[in-house]
Amino acid sequence: MTYNNTIFVRITTKIMDAKLTLRLDKNSIDRAKNYASMHNTSLSRMVENFFRTLEPDPADEMELSPLVRKLSGVIQLPEDFDYRQDRENHLAKKHSL
DSSP: OOOOEEEEEEEEOSSOEEEEEEEEOHHHHHHHHHHHHHTTOOHHHHHHHHHHHHSOOGGGSOOOOHHHHHHTTOSOOOTTOOHHHHHHHHHHHHTTO
16 A cells, blocks of 8 residues: 655744644544544544553653652551451441441
């Protein structure tokens, strides 16, 4: 299959915009343009969103507070510990059920 058509995609990041050149067959480009139009978006946005699904951005991960980091791993629970059952038992005892 020969790819004679070129599509230019702009990828927007928090730091900078960059250009990406993709070579696709005309039918794929037409279908992608149609899909983008039907969903009120651009090909650039579609490709960017696809790339974002490939691997999570480490910057998007929640940062733990120093207290949470300090307390992490303090309690060692058995592999088969059922926290729901434990909570149910605690609430039943607390409310004398």
